[in-house]
Amino acid sequence: MTGMYERICNEYESFSPHSRDSAVAARDVFPGGDTRSSAHFAPYPLFIERAEGARLYDADGHTLLDFMNNFTSLIHGHAYPDVVREVSEQVARGSAYAAPTTSQVQLAQHIRDRVPGIEQLRFCSSGSEATLMAIRCARAATRRHKIMKMEGGYHGSYELAEVSLAPIAELAGGLAAPNSVPIDDSFPPSVLVDTVVCPYNEPELARRLIASHAQELAAVIVEPVLGSMGMVPATREFLAELREATLAHEIVLIFDEVITLRLGDLGAQQLHGVTPDLTALGKIIGGGLPIGGIGGKRELMQLFHPDQKRPVMHASTFSGNPMSMAAGLAAMQHFNPQKRAHIDDLGGRLRNGFNKAFQDNGIRGQAIGLGSLSNIHLTDEPIGNARLSFAASRRTGRVLRCIHLGMLMRGVASAARLMYCTSTVMTDADVDFAIAALQDTLRDLRDELRREKPELVN
Numbered sequence: 022m023t024g025m026y027e028r029i030c031n032e033y034e035s036f037s038p039h040s041r042d043s044a045v046a047a048r049d050v051f052p053g054g055d056t057r058s059s060a061h062f063a064p065y066p067l068f069i070e071r072a073e074g075a076r077l078y079d080a081d082g083h084t085l086l087d088f089m090n091n092f093t094s095l096i097h098g099h100a101y102p103d104v105v106r107e108v109s110e111q112v113a114r115g116s117a118y119a120a121p122t123t124s125q126v127q128l129a130q131h132i133r134d135r136v137p138g139i140e141q142l143r144f145c146s147s148g149s150e151a152t153l154m155a156i157r158c159a160r161a162a163t164r165r166h167k168i169m170k171m172e173g174g175y176h177g178s179y180e181l182a183e184v185s186l187a188p189i190a191e192l193a194g195g196l197a198a199p200n201s202v203p204i205d206d207s208f209p210p211s212v213l214v215d216t217v218v219c220p221y222n223e224p225e226l227a228r229r230l231i232a233s234h235a236q237e238l239a240a241v242i243v244e245p246v247l248g249s250m251g252m253v254p255a256t257r258e259f260l261a262e263l264r265e266a267t268l269a270h271e272i273v274l275i276f277d278e279v280i281t282l283r284l285g286d287l288g289a290q291q292l293h294g295v296t297p298d299l300t301a302l303g304k305i306i307g308g309g310l311p312i313g314g315i316g317g318k319r320e321l322m323q324l325f326h327p328d329q330k331r332p333v334m335h336a337s338t339f340s341g342n343p344m345s346m347a348a349g350l351a352a353m354q355h356f357n358p359q360k361r362a363h364i365d366d367l368g369g370r371l372r373n374g375f376n377k378a379f380q381d382n383g384i385r386g387q388a389i390g391l392g393s394l395s396n397i398h399l400t401d402e403p404i405g406n407a408r409l410s411f412a413a414s415r416r417t418g419r420v421l422r423c424i425h426l427g428m429l430m431r432g433v434a435s436a437a438r439l440m441y442c443t444s445t446v447m448t449d450a451d452v453d454f455a456i457a458a459l460q461d462t463l464r465d466l467r468d469e470l471r472r473e474k475p476e477l478v479n
């Protein structure tokens with residue numbers, strides 16, 4: 022008997038024959054047809070031919086509203102006219118020089134003036150590199166080596182940044198002192214020993230864990246919204262406790278604002294009034310081009326100073342490249358408080374509409390998030406930490422996939438884990454279109470869900 026998932030996959034394959042053919046060719050050159058784990062999903066992703074504003078155009082001639090925005094990096098959607106102009110002019114003047122440019126200084130000044138915790142900064146090429154360099158800076162400053170990260174936190178494509186990313190109940194240990202769990206078989210044991218895992222949104226447990234490891238901890242790194250676990254916002258109380266405890270033990274507090282810089286003006290640190298020592302940046306500051314940034318207190322950033330006796334080494338061929346600087350400056354200059362309020366309002370409208378769609382269809386699900394960042398979870402229990410979020414997505418993985426494919430077939434693109442972010446070029450009508458698509462998708466799945474996953478249906 023064909024189940025709901027098989028039915029939806031069949032419909033998706035009929036919907037996207039050109040993408041299916043391209044996926045077959047991709048499997049020949051890429052393992053599984055995939056060159057970026059986060060953008061891949063089964064049975065295969067849609068191949069995109071072009072994008073403009075809030076819309077993607079795929080290889081089969083469909084138009085999709087893009088709530089993915091390259092995993093939150095496109096604050097103004099695709100091909101934003103000012104970004105296109107600046108980048109076109111820059112590429113004609115050369116795409117990269119091993120030399121400074123005034124555009125680097127201008128973008129740095131812009132960020133420094135808007136982010137409370139940043140007195141000085143450096144650019145790099147990705148958010149992964151930004152968190153890595155922030156960690157190295159903290160280690161050099163404190164001469165300690167252990168790093169505390171949050172359970173379910175993601176800081177990039179290297180081992181430490183992914184410890185305990187997937188808090189599998191059988192491996193995770195007790196909440197008060199979670200185990201350091203590798204995400205795959207590539208982790209050397211030393212990384213697990215050097216990483217202390219902290220439960221998210223548990224101020225009291227965090228305070229105790231920090232105190233018990235204080236002598237060895239160089240840094241505590243935290244995302245103000247737990248992105249990979251489905252946009253779980255930190256409470257202000259939790260961030261404030263991390264600030265207090267790290268100050269008490271002279272540990273460097275790093276905010277990973279690679280995703281959350283779009284909140285507040287600019288950053289969750291501004292929104293919550295909690296200022297870290299170092300901030301890792303990425304995504305929106307590149308205006309759609311590859312970028313990262315490390316910023317923070319002058320005394321810490323001085324450790325990168327080339328005249329230091331032993332400066333923290335940071336090179337990287339595309340650091341501060343003029344293309345990313347041009348795109349980033351154009352994007353940031355247009356990201357003003359009015360536009361931020363607009364994307365936050367759209368985010369709120371989307372969550373309300375999605376929540377109503379779950380209620381109207383009698384399905385246990387919810388949209389959570391903050392400002393322009395949202396994520397669907399298939400549970401009606403409140404989600405405050407990684408364990409609750411991960412357990413729900415593990416229980417309901419195939420249903421999430423059906424909703425994702427169903428939404429794509431109705432012209433709405435999101436991350437496969439049902440993450441949605443709004444961009445400044447979106448309108449209320451765009452958001453309402455997505456809400457109607459979810460209503461329709463849930464209506465379509467409801468009877469099969471009642472048979473196959475009755476615990477999800479009221």
Ligand SMILES: Cc1ncc(COP(=O)(O)O)c(C=O)c1O
Nearest residue numbers: 147148149175176177279280303
């Ligand atoms: C919170 C966070 N930190 C770091 C990174 C790594 O950034 P990049 O993919 O640019 O290396 C990401 C990427 O999604 C992220 O979400």
